[in-house]
Amino acid sequence: MTEHVILLHGIWMRAFTLQSLARRLRVAGYTVETLDYASVFGGIEPAIARLRERMRAVDAEVVHLVGHSLGGVVALEATRGVRKLPRGRTVCLGPPLRGSAVARGLASVPGGRWLLGHSAGALVDGLDAWTGSRQVGVIAGRLPLGLGIAIGALTSPHDGTVSVEETLLPGISDHCTVAASHTGLLFSAEVADLTVGFLRAGRFAPVRR
Template sequence: MSRPRVVLLHGLWMHAPAMHWFASRLRGHGFDVAPIGYFSVLESTTSAVSRIMRALDERPGTHLVGHSLGGLLALQAATRSQPGRVVCLGSPLAGSRAADGVASRVPAGRSLIGQHHELLFQGAGALPAGIEVGMIAGTLPRGLGGVIARLPGPHDGTVAVEETRVPGLAGHVVVEASHSGLIFCREAADHAACFLRAGRFEETAALTAIA
């Protein structure tokens, strides 16, 4: 019996190897995991989404897990293709105040945000119909984004928890992790595995990975 396939997508200013630990954790849960890289600053949203869609077309029903910008790109691909379930890690589905702050207050900030600035500013919009989408948000406020943008309420240093909430989510959980720390958080990985299997999160302690 084939293992369920998961495509992993990194966030802004990262590359595919950044998802290595998270991939290993999901493999421990029995998934066939394939991190996909894209040029998070130089590549257009259209080009990156097309890259994801090709991976989905190769194996229908493939799940998507995206960190930050990667989650937004995953949802863009899901509106045009037919993935399994989608898990977002700290993705600003309601738009990113931090990205807006960098672009408007930091010298050459718009160049630092790159080709995906519009997607980051606007967020996901309506979630794709018929696709179960889960969100894992962080609450450890370590990061310059929180200083630049003065994020409201709980946040992970880059994205506020309220920025991760939009209508239509099948599940939403929070973990004690910073924005970059989400991809190294055991609880986040275990929650993701749970959602990929069942379309819902366990609200209790992290699950134990299969050895």
């Protein structure tokens, strides 16, 4: 059975930041692609449309999604209540699913909302509880290193940008935390292993080396 993974980056980032994770997923046996989108000037709606288009176009029986930060929001919204998409699972890495204190702090200062661009609404307000058919797993970081500490009132534990509390969305299948910063989630071998475990079984199991 052919299983494909589409990776999505977060705000202010580009697809090249996903290459380390992509390599690890390919070693695990998946075909992998990265989806680049204009997180500020385009926002999540065009990204959602592009993701659905790519999911339908992929020649694979199973299409999994792995989104970092805002990319996790895009992944959930692209598959919420939509029929005739390939089956698969979704893993979100450090996603501000309940809304972001850092985004709210940034939006409150002059010019801050401009920096968030068309993704401001999703980041400030967060998402409704997950009721989709796809299993969703969330990996949150608890290493408090990042510029977000100076912008928003983050509740501990957090990864320097997103608090663990902000990643806990009702309706998801599983949740775990790792000792990684927000950006560090992309380069962690443990995160990659946990992601593979969830894509295979729909749950996070302890990493064995």
